[in-house]
Amino acid sequence: xxxxxxxxxxxxxxxxxxxxxxxxxxxxxxxxxxxxxxxxxxxxxxxxxxxxxxxxxxxxxxxxxxxxxxxxxxxxxxxxxxxxxxxxxxxxxxxxxxxxxxxxxxxxxxxxxxxx
Amino acid sequence: xxxxxxxxxxxxxxxxxxxxxxxxxxxxxxxxxxxxxxxxxxxxxxxxxxxxxxxxxxxxxxxxxxxxxxxxxxxxxxxxxxxxxxxxxxxxxxxxxxxxxxxxxxxxxxxxxxxxx
Numbered sequence: 001x002x003x004x005x006x007x008x009x010x011x012x013x014x015x016x017x018x019x020x021x022x023x024x025x026x027x028x029x030x031x032x033x034x035x036x037x038x039x040x041x042x043x044x045x046x047x048x049x050x051x052x053x054x055x056x057x058x059x060x061x062x063x064x065x066x067x068x069x070x071x072x073x074x075x076x077x078x079x080x081x082x083x084x085x086x087x088x089x090x091x092x093x094x095x096x097x098x099x100x101x102x103x104x105x106x107x108x109x110x111x112x113x114x115x116x
Numbered sequence: 117x118x119x120x121x122x123x124x125x126x127x128x129x130x131x132x133x134x135x136x137x138x139x140x141x142x143x144x145x146x147x148x149x150x151x152x153x154x155x156x157x158x159x160x161x162x163x164x165x166x167x168x169x170x171x172x173x174x175x176x177x178x179x180x181x182x183x184x185x186x187x188x189x190x191x192x193x194x195x196x197x198x199x200x201x202x203x204x205x206x207x208x209x210x211x212x213x214x215x216x217x218x219x220x221x222x223x224x225x226x227x228x229x230x231x232x233x
Binding site: 037104106 | 161164207
């Protein structure tokens with residue numbers, strides 16, 4: 001079963017508009033962390049934002065915010081005022097405890113295209 | 117700013133050969149990871165390493181894979197007998213502090229692209 005589901009393989013957004021990238025997750029562990037990473041065409045993984053399962057407020061980091069709906073098990077990323085440089089692959093990930101230590105499970109990703 | 121480094125950036129090898137991918141985590145980090153990303157696909161967890169031993173591994177991490185921290189700075193992934201399907205980008209990552217909570221930002225290295233011919 002998929003632990004992290006990103007249902008949008010590709011998204012288009014007009015420059016300066018806001019965009020929401022969807023992510024749903026599945027875990028029975030009450031303690032977990034949710035992450036979003038950006039992967040530009042150069043290939044590196046860039047950390048964007050984190051939300052802990054016990055955090056009461058939605059995380060925000062500059063133009064990035066995480067719409068955390070725990071009951072629905074969703075952790076959507078909102079990018080406000082899109083810029084051309086935001087064009088990249090975006091991965092949602094969940095960190096949970098395995099049998100020994102922690103592991104991070106990634107979704108399939110959403111490719112975002114920002115149009116001028 | 118401290119960063120995770122990986123060498124080489126690109127490795128080409130023949131099927132059946134052994135390869136060692138090298139990583140230098142951030143110096144005060146304690147928890148280390150390897151991930152792989154087959155071209156165009158998602159990032160897959162391979163293994164986590166803490167206190168000089170494997171703490172978690174995925175089903176991908178079979179007997180042909182091994183990890184080692186041979187000295188105080190390097191963290192290596194060895195693939196004993198490479199197969200065509202091992203061709204992928206391999207990312208090393210590290211986190212600060214002990215894994216006592218689900219949060220610890222993982223700092224990723226730039227990756228090593230492995231091509232098996």
